[in-house]
Every structure is written in C-alpha cells, then in structure tokens.
Amino acid sequence: MQIVTCGQCGAKNRVDERAxxxxxxxCGQCGAxxxxxxxxxxxxxxxxxxxxxxFAREVLGAGDIPVLLDCWAAWCxxxxxxxxxxxxxxxESAGRYRIAKLNVDDNKRTAxxxxxxxxxxxxxxxxGQLVDRLVGAQPKQVxxxxxxxxx
Numbered sequence: 842m843q844i845v846t847c848g849q850c851g852a853k854n855r856v857d858e859r860a861x862x863x864x865x866x867x868c869g870q871c872g873a874x875x876x877x878x879x880x881x882x883x884x885x886x887x888x889x890x891x892x893x894x895x896f897a898r899e900v901l902g903a904g905d906i907p908v909l910l911d912c913w914a915a916w917c918x919x920x921x922x923x924x925x926x927x928x929x930x931x932x933e934s935a936g937r938y939r940i941a942k943l944n945v946d947d948n949k950r951t952a953x954x955x956x957x958x959x960x961x962x963x964x965x966x967x968x969g970q971l972v973d974r975l976v977g978a979q980p981k982q983v984x985x986x987x988x989x990x991x992x
Contacts, residue, residue, distance in 0.1 A: 843855070843856045843857075844856075845866070845875050847868035847870065847871060847873055847875060850868060850870050850871040850873070850890060850892065850895070851892055851894040851895045852868055852869065852870035852871065854866070854868055854869055854870075854875060856875065871890065886931055886932045886934070887928065887931050887932070888911065888927050888928065888931045888940040888941060888942045889939060889940065889941040889942070890941070890942055890944075891910065891941045891942065891943045891948075891951075892943075892947070892948050892951075893948045893949075893950045893951050896943070896948075896951045899939075899941060900941055900966050901966065901969040902969070903939055903966070903969075904968065904969075905967060905968055906936075906937070906938060906939055906967075907937075907938040907939070907965055907966065907967045907972075907988060907991040907992060908938065908939045908940075908941055908965070908966045908967070909927075909930070909938065909939070909940050909941070909963055909964070909965050909984070909988050910941045910942075910943055910963070910964040910965075910966065911923070911924075911927055911940070911941065911942045911943065911961060911963055912943050912945050912952060912955070912957045912960055912961065912962040912963070912964065913942060913943070913944060913945065913960055913961050914944060914945050914946045914960055915944070915946070916946075917960050917961065919960070919961055919977065919978035920960055920961045920978075922978050923961055923978050923979065923984075926980075926981045926984060927940050927942070927984075929981065930981070930984065930985060930988070937992055938988055938991075938992065945957055945960060955971065959976050959977065961976075961977065961978060962974065962975070962976050963975040963976075963979070963984065963987075965987065965988060965991055967991050972991055973987055973990070973991065975987060
C-alpha cells in the first residue's frame, strides 16, 4: 500500500499499486483522479479546488504558469454566475494557465491573507506572486484578457 495525497483536497489515500494498475485510482474524499506520482492529475480541464492546506503548493508553487484563483462562496449569486465562465476558461487552458477555486467560508486563513472583502474576487498569481486582482463578476472577455496579459 502506498499513501497518496490528493492534489485537489489534500486528503491522504491508501492506494494498492496492483489495483491501481488495473483501474484508475481516485480520491476517497473528493473523487479526483490520482496520478502515479501522487496528487491529482495535472490538467483535468476543470478548475482545481484549493484549500488553506493546498494553497501554497497548488497556487504559489505553480512556477511561471499563471494561476487564476476564484475566491467564492456557495451563497454568493455573482460567484455562481461566473462559475460557468471559469469552467470554460479551464477547459480552454491547454496547460497555459490554471484555474483554481477557494471557498472563502471554508478557508478563512487564505482569504484573510489576501484581504478578500468582496466576492467574487479573482486573484492572478505568477511565479508565486500576486500580479493582478479583479473584484466582482466580470465578463469572460475581461477575465481572459487579464489572464492572457500574464502568459
């Protein structure tokens, strides 16, 4: 048995190497596919769920790949309005950038660190640094333009 940490939610999973060869291993907590090297698969074409525990690794540790972090909450109407736009951008990314989502109600430490006072707030990181911030629901063209400026 091997212990693999999920890159999506940070849960630790026991993975039997023989069984993993026959079928694809998934996280027992969130259902994300687990890669052979540990963690979630790198480019799923969907936004990556980030927590306080995984923020540094998934966002700050992404290197020169820009990461757009959506700071949102389930009760927020504008957050729900831009969710399909972020899904589209993630599907179109082709590995050029990463889209990540941080639920501010469940991850107060990271939300406080970046002084999230209004949601949705979209933060763009590159090389481990915050390089851009958009507050409020924005059209897809505006989000894509700001993200592409950091490619």
